[in-house]
Amino acid sequence: MKVTLLRVDLELTSPGGVAAPETAATEHPQLPIARDPYGRPHIPATSIAGSLRAHAGQAAVELFGTVGEKTLASPVRLIGTAVQDQVVSRARTAVDRHRAAPARNSLRRSQHLAPGTRITVYLRLDEDRLLPELLDLLARWRPGIGGGRSVGFGRARVTGVRGRTVDLGTPDGLRAWLGEGGPGMYGDTATEPIALPETAPETPEVLRSHWEIVDGLHIGGGTRDEDTKRALLVRSGGLPMVPGSTWKGILRSRCEFILGSLDQRVCRSSLVRGAQGEEEAICGSCLICDAFGWAGGNGSGARSRLIFTDSPIEAATVVTRQHVALDRFTGGAAGGLLYAEEVVESGRLTLEIHLDGEVSPVIRGLINLALADIHSGLTGIGGATTRGLGTLRRTDLTPEQAEGERTSATWALLHHVTGDAA
Numbered sequence: 470m471k472v473t474l475l476r477v478d479l480e481l482t483s484p485g486g487v488a489a490p491e492t493a494a495t496e497h498p499q500l501p502i503a504r505d506p507y508g509r510p511h512i513p514a515t516s517i518a519g520s521l522r523a524h525a526g527q528a529a530v531e532l533f534g535t536v537g538e539k540t541l542a543s544p545v546r547l548i549g550t551a552v553q554d555q556v557v558s559r560a561r562t563a564v565d566r567h568r569a570a571p572a573r574n575s576l577r578r579s580q581h582l583a584p585g586t587r588i589t590v591y592l593r594l595d596e597d598r599l600l601p602e603l604l605d606l607l608a609r610w611r612p613g614i615g616g617g618r619s620v621g622f623g624r625a626r627v628t629g630v631r632g633r634t635v636d637l638g639t640p641d642g643l644r645a646w647l648g649e650g651g652p653g654m655y656g657d658t659a660t661e662p663i664a665l666p667e668t669a670p671e672t673p674e675v676l677r678s679h680w681e682i683v684d685g686l687h688i689g690g691g692t693r694d695e696d697t698k699r700a701l702l703v704r705s706g707g708l709p710m711v712p713g714s715t716w717k718g719i720l721r722s723r724c725e726f727i728l729g730s731l732d733q734r735v736c737r738s739s740l741v742r743g744a745q746g747e748e749e750a751i752c753g754s755c756l757i758c759d760a761f762g763w764a765g766g767n768g769s770g771a772r773s774r775l776i777f778t779d780s781p782i783e784a785a786t787v788v789t790r791q792h793v794a795l796d797r798f799t800g801g802a803a804g805g806l807l808y809a810e811e812v813v814e815s816g817r818l819t820l821e822i823h824l825d826g827e828v829s830p831v832i833r834g835l836i837n838l839a840l841a842d843i844h845s846g847l848t849g850i851g852g853a854t855t856r857g858l859g860t861l862r863r864t865d866l867t868p869e870q871a872e873g874e875r876t877s878a879t880w881a882l883l884h885h886v887t888g889d890a891a
């Protein structure tokens with residue numbers, strides 16, 4: 470019997486990680502990432518296996534076996550993982566569906582591994598005839614690790630594969646197998662680099678739109694300056710940004726609103742954030758759930774077909790604005806209630822929605838109408854929209870193009886509502 474050992478090196482290209490399960494269901498403000506008994510960040514092998522299997526398509530059963538009526542053992546075994554790197558933390562907010570603003574007290578802070586974190590995956594393959602198929606899968610694999618995938622978290626790429634085959638039918642092979650053991654069997658001296666087959670990379674379709682800030686934007690990360698107490702902006706790599714989770718929350722709630730206003734069945738339940746923040750306890754059967762994903766109890770659910778990434782703000786002018794809190798009863802300035810916040814007064818940003826799988830014309834239409842609502846100022850972005858902040862304007866469409874998008878979106882919706890398949 471020949472056993473092939475493969476070491477797959479991954480690198481996170483966006484923040485990622487798996488939350489510790491014991492804290493997952495709580496309201497704890499600090500969601501720590503899972504750690505091993507030595508305190509090191511840990512990615513469960515099952516999480517990697519799930520992501521690999523999801524990309525395997527028709528080869529899934531052959532490579533990973535099946536459980537059920539006809540149980541087949543998995544020829545590919547995930548032996549373990551190792552993580553090298555530090556932890557970063559970032560706040561995420563839930564969006565109130567009705568106001569499309571960050572819900573009160575909804576701020577959650579969760580820990581994540583920083584982009585650039587390297588993760589090593591140790592695999593074992595017990596049927597060497599399946600090696601070409603496994604390598605083909607690794608070449609096509611776009612690894613997704615942990616939760617928050619639909620808001621741009623947990624994306625990774627394969628940076629290298631090393632491997633060796635041990636023939637347990639020979640004395641040398643048996644000696645190596647019994648004598649070495651452990652991660653050392655996967656080390657640089659014990660393995661050879663393996664070139665993955667050239668495959669046309671799966672390039673997902675991306676809906677891109679370009680925007681500029683009209684009045685000002687404040688999307689806080691839940692942090693305040695120690696000295697001045699002013700509310701700071703959420704940043705990525707030094708640049709203020711609109712997080713993918715903010716885009717997703719606003720567009721989902723706006724799409725729900727538009728579809729609901731056409732008397733279509735759509736879930737409008739209040740938002741309940743899951744452990745990793747991106748999925749909600751919602752109906753699971755409407756058009757919106759199908760496109761934006763949902764999570765029910767007992768692991769039921771569907772992933773989002775729409776992936777929203779962070780939008781860094783280019784050429785940003787950041788100022789500090791002072792506010793006087795108004796007394797709710799007298800309408801006058803409440804004594805001493807002065808507060809300050811960072812605001813991006815001007816800048817440019819790009820919204821990218823990556824499509825994962827088939828997205829219907831109705832959903833595309835709804836998204837375009839929701840974007841048009843943002844453009845025309847009907848829907849604001851971020852906090853403080855009631856104080857005249859949060860207006861964005863599209864810069865990549867002429868009025869004629871905008872009108873064209875609106876018309877085709879309206880037709881797509883009309884066909885859906887009237888059941889006309891044309």
Ligand SMILES: [Zn+2]
Nearest residue numbers: 736752755758
């Ligand atoms: Zn629903």
